Amino acid sequence: MTAPVLALRNVTKSFGPIEILHGVNFDLRPGEVHALIGENGAGKSTTMKILSGYLDATTGTVELDGQLARFANSDAAEAAGIVMIHQEFNLAEHLSVEQNVFLGREIRRGLLLDHKTMQKRTAELLARLDCRVSPTARVSTISVPDKQMVEIAKALSRKVRVLIMDEPTAVLTESETEVLFEQINRLRVEGCAILYTSHKLGEVKRIADRVTVLRDGSVVASGPIDEFTEDTMATAMVGRELSDLFPPKRRGGGEVVLEAADIHVPGHVSHASLTLRRGEILGIGGLIGAGRTELVEAIAGLRPRTGRVTLFGKELPAASVAEATRRGLVYLTEDRKGAGLLLEKGMRENLTLPMLSAFGRPLISRRKEEEALTRAIQDFQIRAGGRGIAVGNMSGGNQQKLLLAKTMLPDPQIVIIDEPTRGIDIGTKQQIYDLIHRLASEGRSIIVISSEMPELIGLADRVLVMHAGRVSGEVSGEDVNERAIVRLAMGLGEGSKETAA
Amino acid sequence: MSTATTDSPKSAGWSIDLRVLGPILALLALVALGMFLNPNFLSYANITNVLARSAFIGIVAVGMTFVITAGGLDLSVGSMAAFIAGLMILVMNALIPVMGAGVGIILVGMLVAIVAGLIAGAINGLLVAKIGIEAFIVTLGTMGIYRSLVTWLADGGTLSLDFAMREIYRPVYYGGIMGISWPIIVFAVIAILGEIVMRHTAFGRHCAAIGSNETVARYSSVNVARVRTLTFIGLGLLVGIAVIMYVPRLGSASASTGVLWELEAIAAVIIGGTMLKGGFGRIWGTVVGVLILSLIGNILNLTDMVSPYLNGAIQGVIIILAVVLQRKRSNSR
Amino acid sequence: MTKMLIATTALVGVLAAPVAAQTIGVSIPAATHGWAGALNFHAEQTIRELGERYPDLQFVLTTTPDPSTQVSDLEDMVATRNIDALVVLPFESEPLTDPVRRIKESGVWTTVVDRGLAQDGIEDLYVAGDNTSFGRTAGEYFAQTLSEGDKIVVIRGIASTIDNERVAGFQEAIEGSGIEVLAMEHGNFNRDDAFTVMQDYLSRFGEIDAVWAADDDQAMGALAAIEQSGRQDEMWVVGGAGMKEMVQRIQQGDPQIPVNVTYPPSMISTAIELTALHFMTSAPITGEFIIASELITPENAENFYFENSPY
Structure with missing residues (x-):
């Protein structure tokens, strides 16, 4: 085994x-991909930030090539060849x-910038x-995904x-992930040491050669990847046995509650149609950029559209979220x-924002708001440091639960979750999967x-697949499988029966 | 973002108190300085003067707080005030032969001011919210337009209210009830209403949400364009009300009326702790900010401490200090 | 000044002779306060009259809000309108000196009005009011009327050369009279600012015998503050520049406003007319025309009242 290029020795970190x-x-180690996994809040990001010079260890040491560093x-870390790619990209949007x-x-x-050389080098990268x-x-x-590639190009340029x-594939589709993995392999062969996190x-x-599992700020397991299965990794992360990830499927399918016909969003979606039944979970698949988000945003009134949306038998006007x-x-x-x-706002302000008129008019009742928050914290199992904490300081999982609570506040019958x-x-x-199922079994449509x-595959009763702004097909029941969905997502519709559009 | 969970659950608590105290401490320090420098500082007459002259900027600044909180800005208020004042005087003078000098004309004049304010505010608001032009550019434009219009109305000179009308209208600025003059009462009522609207109504909450993140607000079914337009209309209305209080003071309007009101109002809002980029606003802070600005001028006039050439410098230093005081604490997180 | 105007008008009748078309550029500050507003009024009126009288004369009038715009305006005039003569009231002396000199050197006949350039001898004709005389005339009235130990307050204008000259003239005139100047603050030639300053003077000083407000807009603000305090009988106010409303009240014998001091905005008319005459007649017109300030009293007030002026 080669000597480590960068290492943490007995590092602790305290905030206050x-x-x-x-x-x-x-x-x-050089030429090795080391995966660092753990639940949100387990200390992954802090560990990465100490390694890359964004934070100092409180006690313990960072070693570079065996020397105390x-x-x-x-910047000093980057000068030493240690580069971190953040989950939220560090790119100047307007450049x-x-x-x-x-x-x-x-x-x-x-004195002048050498644009030619820089463009040439960038193009090569x-x-x-x-x-x-x-x-x-x-x-x-x-x-x-392209931004992600630019971040990597930036790293490669040094x-x-x-x-x-930090979670490079969170925003990538599967095919884009493949490209990324090729690059990781290439870097590995070139002798680069790679730290990789992912959920x-x-x-x-x-992709990993070695795995370290963090839980609540401590290493609970570490070793070559061969010693782990997905199940043992998950168990180590969570600290308990995970039952089956997805609840058993149930048959939805009451009357049609939502019907969108011939939806057109300029530049994104053309001639897309869908129907949704009571108690049903409808999946929408496809590559990023296929127009999935734009289609549902148009239905929800967040984007201008043409075409007809019928909600519970009555037409819904375009471009009106309210x-x-x-x-x-x-x-x-x-x-x-x-x-x-x-x-930068607290949970209370976020929770009630879409429904303020329900909390008193003209004056908002703070008491009612607090009650609603208490209910939401219980119902959605939100765990935050305190009720007054700024939402930006909460973990991603808890943010997502709060967002769900906020979305569910008006007691909707149809919930679109992107x-x-x-x-x-x-x-x-x-x-969250359990929750989605619970909503469907209450007779809501998702x-x-x-x-x-x-x-x-695990959630949906029926999956609509989009490709390049159009609905390329639909699979349901036994046909909901990876192969069928991927074929439709790539625009190869023949393999499956086409029902939509 | 998983570190954020770990590294800052403790931040919110104690820093807020000092942010609140910042402007109040600055105000108290100025009051103490004033008392020390001149025994007349706390006299009834001086306090009344300072509060009453704060009223114009104050009333405008309350409206400005909403505009800024919702992520906007209005540079046109000073010119708008001058234009409305000029218009109001012209209309009132023109009506004297028709209606005869009396309270009726004053009521018509007030109505003109309010309607003109609403229209001017709506123009700004619609251009910003519906057409989508930056507030800075829209209001920079209307600032120039209103300033020229008043110069044109006054033919480059001064528009003066007829003397007979002036006597009838005077009490609106100089009069009052129980020794408190009208501008102070109106300012107080508007400030209290503003504080309630900002903190306890959906409108105030929507303003903060839009200023904080317009997209989030839109996705939360807040009617962004409507709320944003309403902030400008509200500000226009308040400019109209400020003019109603202003005209009886000197009975005239000219091209130099309301010069730099916009900057004073914006400064007061920011000194009070509202964020210039929007997302958070507090009316009581704005009131404190207005009083700080007025007191600086008052204290400088009450003493020979510094050369009058340096008045602007002193004001600048105090404005920056008042803001530094609160920002330093909040940056510690 | 009035006399001279009559004289020149008479000359015109005799010597007017057809000449090739000439263009005269006029550049003055924008109407941002009363006096400048009157300046604009007089400039426009004069141009209209001269335009009718001499069809061969073209005029270009620009009004500017600040010195740098004025420089641009002047450049535009030379470049695009090809002016033969320039009448300029410099917004400020220093920044305009060089641009005006360059225009003069390019062969344009140049008249400078009121605010002198920083260098002597550039212009062909200089027409100006006299700020020192403005302050001195007021100061002499104070010195004559008040007695030793009387207390006054002063409201100055915008900090500038004009303001400094006026105050210097005033102080020179009251020197040795034993009048005590309690305070001097800037009212910025603005009614609202002067109102505020006066309010604070009234809070600060229990005894004030007179106010020199240095400008009629400021005097209006000061008068409103005095009225509010109910101390009208205690003090009188002298402004300056002969605002219509003020002249009227002097005429009526208002004890609060005993006198005023002229600083006629119509000097721009004199300057434009003299410049026109340079082209339209053979009369030699160069040098300096300094218009001293005069004291307006109830006796002579009617001579200073111009019905149509906005000021």
Whole structure:
């Protein structure tokens, strides 16, 4: 076994009086992918930040090539070849791809910037990553997976020895994940040490050489990947046996409650139709960018559209969120932080925002709001540091539960959930799946959009698949399987019966 | 974001208290300084003067707090005030031959001010919220427009209210009940109503939500365009009310009326702890901010402590200090 | 000043002769306060009259809100309107000196009004009021009327050369009279600011015998504050520049406003007319025309009342 390039020795980390890492040992070796897994709040991010110089250890040491290392800041760590790719990208949205890749380390010729060389180098890096984005494209105009690739290109543009990736695949589709894995393999062969975190244990099993499991700030298991199965990893993370992730399916299918016909969203969706029955869970699959989110946002009144939406037998006017909410249709966004929650506000303000008029008019009753929050905390098992905590300081899982509580506040009959478990640990995932089932068995109708194939297959009674802005097909019952969905998502509709559109 | 859970559950608690205290401490320090420098500072007449002259900016600043909280800005209020004042005087003077000098004309004048304020606010609001132009640009434009319009109405000079009307209208600024003058009463009532609307109504909550994250608000079925337009209309209305109190003071309006009111109102709002980028606003803070600004001028006039050339510098230092005081604490998180 | 105008008008009748079309550029500050408003009024009126009288004369009038805009305006005039003469009231002396000199050197006949340039001898003609005389005239009235130990307060204008000259003239005139100046603060030639300053003076000082407000807009604000305090009988106020309303009250013998001091905005008319005459006649017109401030009293007030002026 080679000597570790970067290692933590007995590291603890405290914020104020609270110690949140307890004596962590961790090795990163050249040519090895080391997966760090754990539930939200287990201390993964803190560990990564200590490794990459964003935080200092409270006690214990960081060793670089066996020598005691002390990085003044992340720049010092980067100078030593340690680069971290954040989950929320560190990209300047209004600059071009090339400007981002060389941000802060621009190549100059005399006093002026050498745009030509930088563009050429960027193009080379992107080509290595199989990414077809133009170096001159503005970052704000490129897709989320492409942004991920730009982040990686940025890392590659330095002499990177250690690459730390915080949930890189959370925003990628399966095919994009494949591209990423190829790059990881390439870097591994080149002798780069890679730290990889993910909630997707199947991926971990595939890509990692070694796994370390964190729970509540301590290492509970660590070893070569061969010693673990997905189940043992999950059990180690959660600290208890996980029953079957998905509750048993039940047959939905009362009367039609929602019917969308010939929906057209300029630039995103054309001629899409769907129907939804009472008590049914309808899945929508497809690649990122296939128009899934745009379709349901148009139905929910969040985007301008043409076409006809009929809700409980009556037509729903376009572009009116308030009207849709009032008539019992709600949408839970995939963009929790950008469109779902006010991060600097507390739970109470977030919970009641869509329904303030129900809490007293003209004056809001603070007491009623607090009661609603108490109920939500119970019903949705939200665990936050305190009731007054800013939502941005809560873990992703608890944010998602709060967002669910907020979405469910108007007591809707139809709930559209976009990526219900993105960036959420496995224990919380299970709670959310249970909840979705409970809602359906109460007679509500659910639409779930997901890029995670097992989620679609495990949850949905029927799956609608989109490709390039159109509904490319639909599978139901026994036909709901990975192969059929992938074929439709890639636009190869023949393998399955086409019912929609 | 899994670290965020771990590293900051403790932050919220004690820092808030100091953010609250910042502007109040600055205000108390100024009052103490004033008392120390001049025994007349706490006299009934001086207190009344300071509060009454704060009323115009104060009334406007209450409306400005809503606009800023919802992520907007209005640079046009000073010019708008001058224009409305000019319009009001012209209408009232024109009506004297028709209606005869009397209370009726004043009521018509007040109605003109309020309607003009509502319309001017609605123009700003619709351009910002419905057409989607930046508030800064829209109101920079209307600022220039109203300023030119009043200059044009006054033919470059001063529009003066007829003397007969002035005598009837005077008590609206100089009069009062139980020794408290009308501008102070109106300012207080508006501030209290504003505080209630900001803290305890859906409208106030929606303003904060929009300023905090417009997309989240839209996804939470808040009618963003409507709320945003309403903040500008509300501000226009309050400018109208401020003008109603302003005109009886000097009975005139000119191109120099209301100059820099917009900046004073914005400064008061920010000193009071409202965030310039929106998302959080508090009316009582704005009231404190207005009083701080007025007191600085008052104290400088009451003493020969510094050269009058440096008045602006002193004001600038105190404004920055008042904000630093609260930001320093809140940055500790 | 009035006399001179009559004289020149007479000249016109005799010597007017057809000449090739000429363009005169006029650049003055925008009407942001009363006096400047009157300046604009007089400028426009004069241009209209001269335009009718001399069809061969073209005029270009620009009003500017600040010195740098004025520089741009002047550049535009030369570049696009090809002016033959320039009448300019510099917003400020220093920043305008060089641009005006360059225009003069390019062969444009130049008249500078009121605010002198920082360098002597650039312009062909200089028409100005006299700020020192403005302050001195008021100060002399104070010195004559008040006695030793009487207390006054002063409201100054916007901190500027004009303000400094006026105050210097005033202080020179009251020197040795034993009048005590309690305080001097800036009212910025603005009614609202002057109102506030006066309110605070009234809180601060138990005894005030007179107020020199240095400008009629400021005097209006001060008068309102005094009325509010009910101390009208205690003090009188002298403003300046001959605002219509003030002249009227002097005429009526208002004890609160005994006198006023002229600083006629119509000096712009004089400047434009003289510049026009340079082209339309053969009379030699160069040098300086300084218009001293005069004291307006109830006796002579009717000579200073202009019905149509907005000021």
